[in-house]
Amino acid sequence: MKIKLVIGGCLIVLAAAGSSLAGQAQNNCGCGLGSMLWANKADGSILSQTMQVTTNGLFGNQTFGITSGTLGCEQPESIGADDRTFAYVRDNMDGLARDIAVGRGEYLETLAELLAVPEDSKGAFADSLQDNFSQIFVTGEEPAEVILERIVIVAG
Structure with a gap:
């Protein structure tokens, strides 16, 4: 009798769990x-x-x-980076720094594409990075992952 009650109770618990997880x-x-x-x-x-x-x-x-x-x-509402974007930043740090400093250029345009910045926001993206250049490239010796992290934070 006790076994039947225990089994019955287990079945009820399993049925309730199954329906709540559906x-x-x-x-x-x-x-x-x-x-x-x-x-x-x-x-x-x-x-x-x-x-x-x-x-x-x-x-x-x-x-x-x-x-x-x-x-x-x-x-997603915010800009995010992936491995491909990281590799691009790593391999093009000097050109990217020059383009960000002047607020335009091929490296910056490619970065905006990789980060999927909407076409109508690319100007604001470039301006934001240019305005915050000193926050992105603080020492000039930062590794690519730090630069990319700062770019994503600034671009928001």
Whole structure:
């Protein structure tokens, strides 16, 4: 009798936990085509989540969704840097410093592209970096990661 009560209690707890986690599927799978296609079938089960994440992985669409703010993804409001941008800054520090000092130039334009600065904000981006040149290049000996971090902070 006690065993039946314990098993019954466990089943009730598991059922309650399963139903309360059913809405959490997107938290595990993220946004993207899979999450959109399987949204009506998202019951929080392993199978449902596996289908969502597999579809997202097969189509590789989450980057597009995040960048464009589609497919259930949120578009970031602030500028951020990735490995490619870091490599660019590292390999072009001198040219970038010259362009930031004058507020224009090819290196600065490329950096704005890599940071996905909207076209209508590129002038303000360049002006902001130029105005804050001394906060970005303090000693002239900083490593690229420090420079890039300061650029992102200034560009906000």
